[in-house]
């Protein structure tokens with residue numbers, strides 16, 4: 001068993017970096033799943049929630065905790081310290097979790113969405129856009145934007161109304177950096193350069209460092225998710241959750257750019273092998289560490305609090 005207290009981590013490291021360096025995590029994290037999902041999708045069905053109430057609550061979160069005009073926030077940066085979207089920004093977000101000790105003290109509902117220290121040449125990490133991108137990181141990383149595992153407290157936006165149940169009573173695993181994303185396909189100026197959805201291929205963190213549980217709350221037939229080397233267009237159904245290896249390049253695109261529709265998904269970032277203890281401010285490896293891939297944990301019923309069914313689609 002590994003146990004790491006936040007207090008023992010130096011300022012220059014994130015929790016993940018510290019754990020990679022001081023445990024055998026890097027040797028065990030490339031575990032192969034028994035459930036051979038590869039570059040397909042795992043669909044989770046059977047969840048019992050009031051989906052209509054969840055849709056209403058998430059709409060309310062955008063107007064109550066967003067940036068105005070029912071939009072969320074876009075990337076926080078040196079030049080955009082409050083993450084304000086422009087009129088033509090079609091993809092906006094709200095944070096699901098925040099870090100009360102964040103070194104920039106960002107407001108909770110956009111606390112995970114960037115850093116005021118970020119200028120043009122800095123990336124969240126290497127390889128976000130291109131395989132060979134290298135990250136240009138600031139010196140202090142603990143409790144910074146880069147410290148994904150330090151975002152552990154559920155935000156107002158993700159605790160609003162019926163969402164309180166979903167954010168707190170759906171998953172058995174500790175929450176880490178995640179977001180609520182709204183994509184709006186109303187006609188926008190496609191040459192503006194801010195439209196994430198035109199060419200949105202990207203990779204997220206290693207699956208064993210952040211297993212993203214995607215749950216559609218407002219769905220639209222106009223959007224699909226695509227995965228590299230997989231010809232399928234995935235459309236998510238209300239009532240299900242979805243998981244894939246988001247370390248494989250993927251993107252979300254609208255099929256008809258002129259359709260006046262939008263969709264809202266909540267994407268919980270979860271830590272499959274380490275559990276957070278708030279009182280101690282510590283992370284401890286759990287019984288699945290090094291032994292069971294998150295896909296297998298999900299199928300075996302260790303991830304969701306309710307009985308579920310899974311199938312590869």
Ligand SMILES: [Fe+2]
Nearest residue numbers: 203204246250
């Ligand atoms: Fe992604």
